[in-house]
Amino acid sequence: MELRVRFAETDAMGIAHHAAYVVYLEAARIEWLRTLGLSYRDLEASGVSFAVTEVSLTYRTPARFDDLLRIDVTLTERRSRGLRFGYRLHALASPEPRLIAHGTTLHVATDRAGRAIRLPEAWATRLDAATAGGAC
Amino acid sequence: MELRVRFAETDAMGIAHHAAYVVYLEAARIEWLRTLGLSYRDLEASGVSFAVTEVSLTYRTPARFDDLLRIDVTLTERRSRGLRFGYRLHALASPEPRLIAHGTTLHVATDRAGRAIRLPEAWATRLDAATAGGAC
Amino acid sequence: MELRVRFAETDAMGIAHHAAYVVYLEAARIEWLRTLGLSYRDLEASGVSFAVTEVSLTYRTPARFDDLLRIDVTLTERRSRGLRFGYRLHALASPEPRLIAHGTTLHVATDRAGRAIRLPEAWATRLDAATAGGAC
Amino acid sequence: MELRVRFAETDAMGIAHHAAYVVYLEAARIEWLRTLGLSYRDLEASGVSFAVTEVSLTYRTPARFDDLLRIDVTLTERRSRGLRFGYRLHALASPEPRLIAHGTTLHVATDRAGRAIRLPEAWATRLDAATAGGAC
Numbered sequence: 001m002e003l004r005v006r007f008a009e010t011d012a013m014g015i016a017h018h019a020a021y022v023v024y025l026e027a028a029r030i031e032w033l034r035t036l037g038l039s040y041r042d043l044e045a046s047g048v049s050f051a052v053t054e055v056s057l058t059y060r061t062p063a064r065f066d067d068l069l070r071i072d073v074t075l076t077e078r079r080s081r082g083l084r085f086g087y088r089l090h091a092l093a094s095p096e097p098r099l100i101a102h103g104t105t106l107h108v109a110t111d112r113a114g115r116a117i118r119l120p121e122a123w124a125t126r127l128d129a130a131t132a133g134g135a136c
Numbered sequence: 137m138e139l140r141v142r143f144a145e146t147d148a149m150g151i152a153h154h155a156a157y158v159v160y161l162e163a164a165r166i167e168w169l170r171t172l173g174l175s176y177r178d179l180e181a182s183g184v185s186f187a188v189t190e191v192s193l194t195y196r197t198p199a200r201f202d203d204l205l206r207i208d209v210t211l212t213e214r215r216s217r218g219l220r221f222g223y224r225l226h227a228l229a230s231p232e233p234r235l236i237a238h239g240t241t242l243h244v245a246t247d248r249a250g251r252a253i254r255l256p257e258a259w260a261t262r263l264d265a266a267t268a269g270g271a272c
Numbered sequence: 273m274e275l276r277v278r279f280a281e282t283d284a285m286g287i288a289h290h291a292a293y294v295v296y297l298e299a300a301r302i303e304w305l306r307t308l309g310l311s312y313r314d315l316e317a318s319g320v321s322f323a324v325t326e327v328s329l330t331y332r333t334p335a336r337f338d339d340l341l342r343i344d345v346t347l348t349e350r351r352s353r354g355l356r357f358g359y360r361l362h363a364l365a366s367p368e369p370r371l372i373a374h375g376t377t378l379h380v381a382t383d384r385a386g387r388a389i390r391l392p393e394a395w396a397t398r399l400d401a402a403t404a405g406g407a408c
Numbered sequence: 409m410e411l412r413v414r415f416a417e418t419d420a421m422g423i424a425h426h427a428a429y430v431v432y433l434e435a436a437r438i439e440w441l442r443t444l445g446l447s448y449r450d451l452e453a454s455g456v457s458f459a460v461t462e463v464s465l466t467y468r469t470p471a472r473f474d475d476l477l478r479i480d481v482t483l484t485e486r487r488s489r490g491l492r493f494g495y496r497l498h499a500l501a502s503p504e505p506r507l508i509a510h511g512t513t514l515h516v517a518t519d520r521a522g523r524a525i526r527l528p529e530a531w532a533t534r535l536d537a538a539t540a541g542g543a544c
Binding site: 148149154155156158162185187188189190192193194195198250 | 284290291292294316321324326330331386
Binding site for chain 4: 012013018019020022023026044049051052053054055056057058059062114
């Protein structure tokens with residue numbers, strides 16, 4: 001997934017603010033699910049959310065306004081009630097992409113009341129197939 | 137209502153990003169209602185929202201990181217289904233406050249389905265009393 | 273220019289927060305300039321900014337998480353030191369796009385010290401050609 | 409340091425978006441430094457930044473719109489060129505505060521060119537005194 005650093009996302013240091021990356025990870029995760037045919041919007045509409053329980057990010061080099069970033073998403077762990085994703089962000093600079101940051105997020109499936117529940121069967125199946133096929 | 141410009145709210149020009157002001161207006165509006173004994177949180181919980189239908193802002197001088205801002209809120213119009221607020225933002229600089237921006241927002245009361253409804257009676261009464269008393 | 277409403281940009285009403293639109297306008301404006309061969313990033317690097325002096329937005333229908341939005345940008349006024357843009361945001365829904373919001377922004381060219389200056393000659397020429405050619 | 413969850417910081421799940429916490433940590437860190445007589449604004453003006461190199465957050469229970477949060481900041485490590493802070497966020501609910509999240513951030517002092525440098529002497533001295541005195 002590719003996106004551009006917005007001017008609004010920069011800070012007075014002239015670089016993308018470190019909180020903006022957390023939003024980038026989310027956008028990339030949702031696009032990655034879409035490529036598997038899984039709509040997070042539909043999941044939400046059905047009353048299931050992937051609540052975020054952990055975020056961890058390591059920043060390597062700054063991203064600047066208007067940089068085009070590529071975010072690679074990997075499903076690194078599939079539990080009965082949760083998921084862990086890994087991410088690597090590169091700026092598409094020449095002569096070669098430059099590593100900006102990497103990180104992980106941990107999620108638990110919840111119902112509308114915020115209680116942990118099992119992943120919906122269709123999602124579990126699709127995610128397992130994707131993982132087995134090497135898509136992540 | 138007073139608040140400090142957060143570092144995350146600045147941009148690469150070194151000043152508070154113009155979108156951050158829209159968030160400041162909202163925070164100030166909600167605090168102003170609180171001073172009248174009106175909890176927007178409770179209103180939301182009861183299924184009523186004040187949907188924003190117009191925002192207008194004029195920027196006069198930049199606000200910078202860590203500036204302490206004072207936001208004065210005025211209820212400028214009370215309709216059966218809507219409200220208009222006026223705002224003036226000053227940076228608390230010496231020797232005297234410096235005008236940062238001024239603006240207005242227009243709101244319509246809506247139910248959970250997003251349909252326009254009349255303001256709840258208790259809110260209308262309290263807002264009228266505040267206006268009559270010169271609080272705004 | 274097209275973009276998707278990010279989950280982080282929604283609020284507890286389940287819709288895109290009204291401040292997020294101000295960021296969308298900025299992203300669309302910068303992309304529109306890019307289509308004219310004008311890089312706002314390069315302009316900034318040369319010490320010239322387009323400071324925002326007015327923002328005005330009218331919200332018609334809510335945008336929701338994951339909605340794909342199309343933002344049409346028009347240069348509506350070209351002064352010696354400033355620019356005014358107009359915007360129309362549609363959600364790309366079926367059977368036809370749905371109007372989400374429209375608005376305007378006013379900008380003044382400034383140097384690094386924040387003083388109003390004339391638009392760089394190359395920018396003025398390019399913008400006038402675009403306008404004359406009906407591109408906006 | 410106390411702050412209120414802004415409506416703009418909530419998401420369609422009705423809770424504070426997980427990226428907002430990263431901004432809270434920053435605001436709390438800067439207020440904590442202020443209590444030691446250290447102005448991050450002045451540090452920035454002198455050309456020194458505390459670039460963020462790691463962020464880690466664990467989310468325990470959701471924070472909701474209008475919740476009043478207390479953020480406790482601890483300096484957990486003082487290196488020649490960097491700092492590590494720990495944070496605990498509580499919602500000030502009755503009968504007792506509820507743990508919302510905890511986390512850490514790692515920072516490196518940098519000059520305007522982004523190169524790692526030693527902490528300014530005055531800052532190192534003040535931070536060490538604070539730590540020794542049990543302030544953190």
